[in-house]
Amino acid sequence: MIVSVASGKGGTGKTLVATSLALSLSDDREVQLLDCDVEEPNDHVFLQPEITGSKAVSIPVPRVDEARCTYCGKCAQVCAYHAIAVLGNHVLPFPQLCHGCGACSYLCPEKAITEEHRQVGVVEWGHSGALGFVQGKLAVGEAMAPPVIREVKRCANRDGAVIIDVPPGTSCPVVEAIKDSDFCLLVTEPTPFGLNDLVLAVETVTKLGIPCAVVLNRVGVGDLGVEEYCRQERIPVLLTIPLDMEIARLYSRGIALVAGMPQWKSSFLELFGRITEIVDERSRSSKR
Amino acid sequence: MKIAISAAAPGLDAQVEPRFGRCQHFVIVDLGSMEFESLENSGAMAAGGAGISTAQMIAEKGVEVVLTGNCGPNAYRTLSAAGVQVVTGVSGRIRDAVEAYKAGKLKASAQPSVGSHHGIA
Numbered sequence: 001m002i003v004s005v006a007s008g009k010g011g012t013g014k015t016l017v018a019t020s021l022a023l024s025l026s027d028d029r030e031v032q033l034l035d036c037d038v039e040e041p042n043d044h045v046f047l048q049p050e051i052t053g054s055k056a057v058s059i060p061v062p063r064v065d066e067a068r069c070t071y072c073g074k075c076a077q078v079c080a081y082h083a084i085a086v087l088g089n090h091v092l093p094f095p096q097l098c099h100g101c102g103a104c105s106y107l108c109p110e111k112a113i114t115e116e117h118r119q120v121g122v123v124e125w126g127h128s129g130a131l132g133f134v135q136g137k138l139a140v141g142e143a144m145a146p147p148v149i150r151e152v153k154r155c156a157n158r159d160g161a162v163i164i165d166v167p168p169g170t171s172c173p174v175v176e177a178i179k180d181s182d183f184c185l186l187v188t189e190p191t192p193f194g195l196n197d198l199v200l201a202v203e204t205v206t207k208l209g210i211p212c213a214v215v216l217n218r219v220g221v222g223d224l225g226v227e228e229y230c231r232q233e234r235i236p237v238l239l240t241i242p243l244d245m246e247i248a249r250l251y252s253r254g255i256a257l258v259a260g261m262p263q264w265k266s267s268f269l270e271l272f273g274r275i276t277e278i279v280d281e282r283s284r285s286s287k288r
Numbered sequence: 289m290k291i292a293i294s295a296a297a298p299g300l301d302a303q304v305e306p307r308f309g310r311c312q313h314f315v316i317v318d319l320g321s322m323e324f325e326s327l328e329n330s331g332a333m334a335a336g337g338a339g340i341s342t343a344q345m346i347a348e349k350g351v352e353v354v355l356t357g358n359c360g361p362n363a364y365r366t367l368s369a370a371g372v373q374v375v376t377g378v379s380g381r382i383r384d385a386v387e388a389y390k391a392g393k394l395k396a397s398a399q400p401s402v403g404s405h406h407g408i409a
């Protein structure tokens with residue numbers, strides 16, 4: 001079962017929830033934590049994993065053979081990302097903008113375009129105790145996170161539990177990270193900002209057909225807007241975490257919540273139990 | 289000779305728009321006759337590569353010089369490949385900018401004036 005941990009807003013506690021959920025489960029079952037926040041992966045800070053392997057992630061970008069090119073402009077017309085331009089008798093590829101879709105090389109009537117690999121990041125894997133760990137790292141200055149996220153997810157072992165730490169927001173990297181999940185936990189905070197971005201995140205997971213529930217973090221600040229919204233939309237709030245100095249202190253020192261405050265482990269196990277119930281119920285009702 | 293000016297609105301009395309790739313309009317002026325054409329920039333809302341697609345569109349119009357506020361590296365490289373000169377740092381009314389160019393008061397830039405994504409609002 002794959003459970004992704006997402007949020008609309010950044011800084012709501014995705015990493016806190018993902019690391020503690022994975023650590024709590026790893027005591028008595030097979031579980032992997034995939035850090036798909038490839039622009040700023042930080043789960044490793046809390047897990048101190050032993051990295052045992054890595055692999056470069058590349059995307060195919062066009063290489064133009066000017067001897068064959070007739071400057072017809074077909075490649076520039078078909079590129080949805082404006083990553084290649086043709087002007088008079090110049091053809092200009094912009095590899096930083098290329099998504100690696102291959103349309104230009106496939107559709108070039110002169111077969112003047114071949115593909116070469118451009119590295120955009122790296123995937124690393126290893127373990128932290130019994131917990132399996134995989135993370136992606138997007139190279140500094142690169143903009144194409146989805147290819148790196150895809151490679152991280154390729155390492156998922158679906159026989160066990162898989163927890164995915166998703167990047168913040170609702171854009172392409174988020175969709176890439178959460179799609180094919182069995183369940184999505186949305187971590188938010190009880191503030192107008194938290195609510196605004198939660199609504200966007202709910203719209204995104206709903207469109208992807210993934211069941212979701214909310215974890216409300218830093219309870220004690222803000223207002224009741226998030227709770228009212230969840231009640232109206234019938235989105236279960238499966239866990240609340242208070243605004244607490246000790247939790248903040250542990251986090252700032254790079255200590256996972258359940259490592260520093262083991263009394264939280266039962267809450268995370270209960271959280272996973274509720275998720276399993278919802279996923280099972282859903283699969284039963286879809287079979288009916 | 290035709291020059292293109294990034295514009296906040298159509299017509300010669302509009303203001304010069306400081307952005308190139310994501311500006312809403314262009315006014316293209318024939319310096320000999322002072323006849324002009326206003327066009328909307330369909331590339332203004334592009335998810336990415338706005339400077340490149342706008343530069344390609346301007347080059348295809350047969351323009352030789354662009355007057356604008358700022359021009360990023362991708363747009364600059366594309367315009368240069370097409371042999372289009374770029375004058376940055378231009379502001380004020382389009383009619384006045386064209387007159388200043390005709391009077392030789394504006395000089396082409398040898399490099400982009402800003403980094404990538406500068407014009408994203």
